[in-house]
């Protein structure tokens with residue numbers, strides 16, 4: 454059965470609401486919200502390493518509001534560039550920055566100024582100078598094509614109003630090749646813990662999942678296959694534009 458959004462969905466209002474909720478999570482993480490937050494939740498429910506979280510500034514871990522653990526697939530690789538879409542207060546971003554080491558980069562993007570500010574000040578407090586935080590939108594990422602080795606996104610792409618545009622952006626910024634990967638926890642709610650690797654050939658590899666999770670593999674595979682093909686069309690259109698005389702003249 455096809456599921457469609459209401460045609461009169463007010464996307465501007467929705468984004469304003471999302472910004473206002475996450476500005477509150479940044480300012481007052483212990484307030485009342487309809488979702489879990491904080492380091493105890495991350496360690497108990499999502500199996501984050503409690504010791505690693507204890508080394509991060511409280512201001513960041515207190516405002517953690519992710520739905521999964523993108524670090525469970527292992528380290529990101531020394532020297533890699535990791536992009537965290539919707540980095541929030543920067544908990545995953547700082548763990549990524551530590552994982553890639555001083556030769557690597559961790560770039561966070563968030564559309565809520567209060568969250569981006571918190572991620573920046575947490576990175577400073579943690580002494581991590583391989584972190585950069587940019588204010589921006591998942592639907593139009595402030596990043597160059599093919600600039601990321603790894604893209605992570607924890608509890609964010611589910612909030613975007615057009616998933617194919619958002620996933621198209623993920624694949625636009627990923628470097629082509631076997632080494633590039635996406636770890637997202639923003640697939641449909643029931644697929645929260647799914648992660649995937651992809652290559653230029655469009656092959657998608659999902660990690661071993663529990664029996665309950667494995668029944669969700671199909672939806673994850675189709676989501677990634679759809680986004681892969683959206684991204685291919687975006688790249689072809691860009692190639693066609695740059696090859697046209699009109700675009701080379703300007």
Ligand SMILES: C[S@@+](CC[C@H](N)C(=O)[O-])C[C@H]1O[C@@H](n2cnc3c(N)ncnc32)[C@H](O)[C@@H]1O
Nearest residue numbers: 475517518519539540541564565590591607608
């Ligand atoms: C559920 S929180 C998760 C934050 C962070 N990933 C974490 O695990 O704590 C969602 C975050 O995504 C940001 N966000 C929501 N929609 C976004 C969009 N379209 N573009 C960029 N950031 C977005 C919000 O501002 C918020 O910081």
